[in-house]
Amino acid sequence: QVQLVESGGGLVKPGGSLRLSCAASGFIFSDYYMSWIRQAPGKGLEWVSYISQSGVAIYSSDSLRGRFTISRDNAKNSLYLQMNGLRAEDTAVYFCGRWNEGLDVWGQGTTVTVSS
Amino acid sequence: EIVLTQSPGTLSLSPGERATLSCRASQSVSSNYLAWYQQKLGQAPRLLIYRASIRATGIPDRFSGSGSGTDFTLTISGLEADDFAVYYCQQYSPWTFGQGTKVEIK
Numbered sequence: 585q586v587q588l589v590e591s592g593g594g595l596v597k598p599g600g601s602l603r604l605s606c607a608a609s610g611f612i613f614s615d616y617y618m619s620w621i622r623q624a625p626g627k628g629l630e631w632v633s634y635i636s637q638s639g640v641a642i643y644s645s646d647s648l649r650g651r652f653t654i655s656r657d658n659a660k661n662s663l664y665l666q667m668n669g670l671r672a673e674d675t676a677v678y679f680c681g682r683w684n685e686g687l688d689v690w691g692q693g694t695t696v697t698v699s700s
Numbered sequence: 701e702i703v704l705t706q707s708p709g710t711l712s713l714s715p716g717e718r719a720t721l722s723c724r725a726s727q728s729v730s731s732n733y734l735a736w737y738q739q740k741l742g743q744a745p746r747l748l749i750y751r752a753s754i755r756a757t758g759i760p761d762r763f764s765g766s767g768s769g770t771d772f773t774l775t776i777s778g779l780e781a782d783d784f785a786v787y788y789c790q791q792y793s794p795w796t797f798g799q800g801t802k803v804e805i806k
Contacts, residue, residue, distance in 0.1 A: 631795040
């Protein structure tokens with residue numbers, strides 16, 4: 585079945601780095617834009633970044649550009665988010681999503697906690 | 701950046717009642733590129749509506765979307781127990797989300 589599974593979250597100190605992964609299955613990964621969205625505890629959804637099918641086109645939230653980088657490996661059916669210079673306010677559940685004029689498939693999320 | 705403002709923040713209704721959720725954009729949303737999502741506690745969001753009024757696959761017809769330009773509405777006709785959740789609008793030209801409306805049981 586169509587599925588997205590995130591991994592790579594955890595506890596990291598302020599200023600640290602993490603790389604999140606999202607493994608896709610059940611569909612032709614290279615046919616779709618893919619995205620990362622995050623949700624801080626008790627808060628709403630916040631768009632992080634999205635990437636075109638080939639990876640050539642990348643769009644990122646102005647507030648996160650420069651610290652977070654999205655990428656993909658179509659041969660591995662995987663989406664990634666490299667997060668550098670992490671801050672306490674980056675603490676959130678990070679979801680990957682498939683874009684099909686609307687995010688029609690979501691992963692279950694991976695939790696990132698930034699704390700000393 | 702287009703800012704989306706959802707209202708009300710919380711909607712208290714009884715099962716069977718009609719829910720009307722509003723999403724207002726700070727500037728016109730091109731081509732009605734607006735989606736609605738439902739999120740239950742501890743779960744990932746679920747796509748309900750895209751292009752302002754098109755139901756996503758498998759979404760019951762009690763969910764309907766309408767609007768254009770800067771004013772959009774999600775209507776749930778006849779709330780069922782499974783519908784009590786938080787609802788978000790999203791515009792995708794480029795992307796932003798509204799802050800959400802919680803539909804709770806009265």
